[in-house]
Amino acid sequence: MATDVDRRRDFEATLTRAAEGRVEEAGAAIQRASLLRDAIHRFSRNRASVVAAFAFVMMVGFVYITPWADSASPYNVDFSKAYLPLSWAHPFGTDEFGRDLLVRTALGGRVSVQIGFAATIAIMVVGITYGAVSGFAGGWIDNAMMRFLDALYGLPYLPFAIITLAIFGTVNFWTMVVALTVASWFTTARVMRGQIITLKENDYVRAATALGARWYRILFRHLLPNTLGVIIVFVFLELPGVVLGEAFLSFLGLGINPPKASWGTLAQDGYNSYQEHPYIIVIPSLAIAWLILSAFFIADGLRDALDPRTRAKF
């Protein structure tokens, strides 16, 4: 997404800086337990990130607990209750069919969050595999794979997502996940390759090779575990883009079919009656903003916590 391009680029830049630093002191002993405890400590001292983490958990909790705790039905049509304003019985009001919007927002959020997480995991799997293979193989394979990536890099992802949905012919959870993954894994692959390449230069990897370790042991024991921190940060950088992408597609009428809903379809419903009932579009949109913003601040905090050298200046 356009909104997080700079964050990702910034993160990529700080990563390179950190990697350069790391190569310099490669071989320095790292005590894993204290490193993790250090990271948690640093994260918990970053007030914005702690608040963001709390907000993130709250939103996920809201999405999962509300439909179960609230007795109002998300699908029952009752025209006598259409467009009720915000009240105690219906904190978010009702829509044109008299359906309670609190429950619908929560259920829609469940769809959005699940698609978001599934697509993020898919992006991670594809990106990490591609990047790791490219970086680990090196030589002409690496060269060819990176050239291919360069070619696809920066392509507008919405057209390709829309074409993917058209290929499937139906829109459901999994086709949506695939559509959102198709053109979104390039950054992850690139960063992953960079990480593997710099980690490969470390003395402990040379030592392992010298001791006769097989390639898979080096890859799975020494290289991939060391990229975990970067991967976790990237999960929180990719999630917002995917959630927003799903919302855009749903808003354009290309998303999950009614009566099921996601935040995007709820926003589209709201858009159709924005002149009389503006709150209907505002609520799901703010829910999206809430999730995206908390994910960004978590990512910022994690980045700083996992490597103090990368601490951003702003």
Add this chain to the structure above:
Amino acid sequence: MLKFVVRRFVWTIPVILLVVFFTFAMMRQIKGNPFQVTERAVPESIQRNLDRKFHLDKPWYTQYYYYVKGVFTFDLGPSLVQRNQTVNDIIKEHFPVSLRLGMLAMAWALLLGVPLGLLSALKQNSITDYLTMAFVNSGSAIPNFLVSTLLIYFFAVKWRGTFHLPTNGWDNSIGGWKTWILPAIALGHAPMTIFARIVRGSVLETVQQDYIRTAKAKGLRWRRVVGLHVLRNSLIPAVTAAAPLLGFLITGSFIVEFIFGIPGIGRYFVISVTGRDYSVTMGITVMLSAIIIVANMVVDILYGFLDPRTRDART
């Protein structure tokens, strides 16, 4: 240097070929025949003739060959649904709208984003800084469709008497400038927050440089230091971010065009997909991708001029 430019330029050709192939392969997977969307059955013989005319009876590699030939001669073929229009006609009709919208959005993003970033950096850790950054950060997370809808709700509906702005529509002639304002602000909102953050970060970095201290030490007025040294040097990262963003803006206005009913390329893309107008869908995708690829090339070459170290690293 010339070698670098040529190499970088030649490199875009296989890239475009690859993207065309990618799109072509994807489009072939879509089920359904464009000529059978209507209820009327097409007679067998006419169907055969249509297939022959559009090379649909040939194997895929022949179709690909014809298509690639078309792309490099700037002939993207006829529309399969609107029989009297070619894809070029459609692009010619709708792209200028998206282009103008993108440019205006970029102008808005720069005009508001750069001063906001500068202001918040020069008053670092003040209440102004916090308020500006709160506005920028929250703004970056709000989806486009809410920004658009709120703009319409307030400026075109609620305060119509004051602003006299239309709720939707687009008039591409100069007299229609009133229809441009709200869509441009809506589309430029997200890039504005990006510019504000980038400029803030790079100003904070620049003011610590030695030459700024020198300028201050030799008695230059602070306002002049900011205008002459700080701003100019901190705009470089913003400019490098601007080029790829421009690609996004020209191509990524699906939502804004949808909400404001703007006859731009993004809106037409969605129509072409649902109408199974393959050649138009492909043509638009290829064109948008080509724009971004060329933009990337221009940025790389500019980088090469600004920073000689990158010349060998990238081809």
